[in-house]
Amino acid sequence: MPDQRVTQRLDDSEAGVATGAALLRAGKLVALPTETVYGLAADATSGTAVAGIYAAKERPSFNPLIAHLPDLTAARRQGLFDANALALARAFWPGPLTLVVPVSSGCSVSELARAGLATVALRVPSHPVARAILQAAGRPIAAPSANRSGRVSATSAAHVLADLDGRIDAVLDGGPTKVGVESTIVACLDGAPRLLRPGGVPSAAIEGVIGRSLVLAGESGAAPISPGLLASHYAPAAGVRLDAEGPRDGEAWLGFGPEPVTLSPATLQLNLSPAGDLMEAAANLFGYLRQLDMAAPATIAVAAIPMHGLGEAINDRLRRAAAPR
Ligand code: TXA
Ligand code: MG
Numbered sequence: 399m400p401d402q403r404v405t406q407r408l409d410d411s412e413a414g415v416a417t418g419a420a421l422l423r424a425g426k427l428v429a430l431p432t433e434t435v436y437g438l439a440a441d442a443t444s445g446t447a448v449a450g451i452y453a454a455k456e457r458p459s460f461n462p463l464i465a466h467l468p469d470l471t472a473a474r475r476q477g478l479f480d481a482n483a484l485a486l487a488r489a490f491w492p493g494p495l496t497l498v499v500p501v502s503s504g505c506s507v508s509e510l511a512r513a514g515l516a517t518v519a520l521r522v523p524s525h526p527v528a529r530a531i532l533q534a535a536g537r538p539i540a541a542p543s544a545n546r547s548g549r550v551s552a553t554s555a556a557h558v559l560a561d562l563d564g565r566i567d568a569v570l571d572g573g574p575t576k577v578g579v580e581s582t583i584v585a586c587l588d589g590a591p592r593l594l595r596p597g598g599v600p601s602a603a604i605e606g607v608i609g610r611s612l613v614l615a616g617e618s619g620a621a622p623i624s625p626g627l628l629a630s631h632y633a634p635a636a637g638v639r640l641d642a643e644g645p646r647d648g649e650a651w652l653g654f655g656p657e658p659v660t661l662s663p664a665t666l667q668l669n670l671s672p673a674g675d676l677m678e679a680a681a682n683l684f685g686y687l688r689q690l691d692m693a694a695p696a697t698i699a700v701a702a703i704p705m706h707g708l709g710e711a712i713n714d715r716l717r718r719a720a721a722p723r
Pocket of ligand 1: 434438462463512518541581582
């Protein structure tokens, strides 16, 4: 069991942000909003603070964390950017993109946060609260998604508390997150950039900037792929059945677009986006999975989601939610 802590509730006022930053500088654990999902933040330069993240989430410590920075200049102190990494950072930062690059000689991100790797994952988020806290903290901030390891990511302060109340020092409530799925992770190590995780920036947009197709991690045969990309992840307690044409008896239903069948009013049901908008669906995904799961159905049947744009990230998360546990 992780340490018991009293979890302070902070709002997104100037005072809330100042308190959040002061807690981080003091080595505490603070959940805060980013544009993708809520992050469980701690001082990335402190091994002790980072160990607190792993304990609170019950996350395996071989799974490295993303270091968050206020801008590209700060990020370049931590990692070595080749031409592709620079072009991608300039195109998509601040925003939902994480770059995995070789560590610089001056890298201050702790070994524990990097899980001992010679590479580091860097991200400059666009959420105003995250940016204000990063500026005030004045050091890289490690922040995995603010959920217990393996569970559905948190897109609101209430989701954070459902998983982590009493395990972290504070949660800063900045309202629901806009993008709803985590950042896209691209490794720029040697040669061609590799996609480690689909996310908030569609891979077609990345390919537009680098001027070539992205190599999929694992396909080139060469390790390392993202240690955190376990098959089962983002998992509700219920089973998940994908590409369903409709709910079977007793199943909950997660729809997308106009419903193909008339659903019985007795069916527990939500629709990610009745209009078929993938951005809206991404923003609703984790919250709706949590909501359906609360009624404890044996299975959640999910409609097919198109693969373009954010559909890539949505399908990736749903596949992991449905994977054998
Ligand atoms: O949108 C996001 O990225 C959110 C917000 C809070 O920023 N964060 C997030 O962190 O999703 P997390 O820890 O849930 O996912 C980070 C992923 C993990 O799968 C981890 O294995 C991978 O990034 N990762 C971190 N450092 C890496 C490295 N050096 N090489 C390869 N993969 C790395
Ligand atoms: Mg996560």
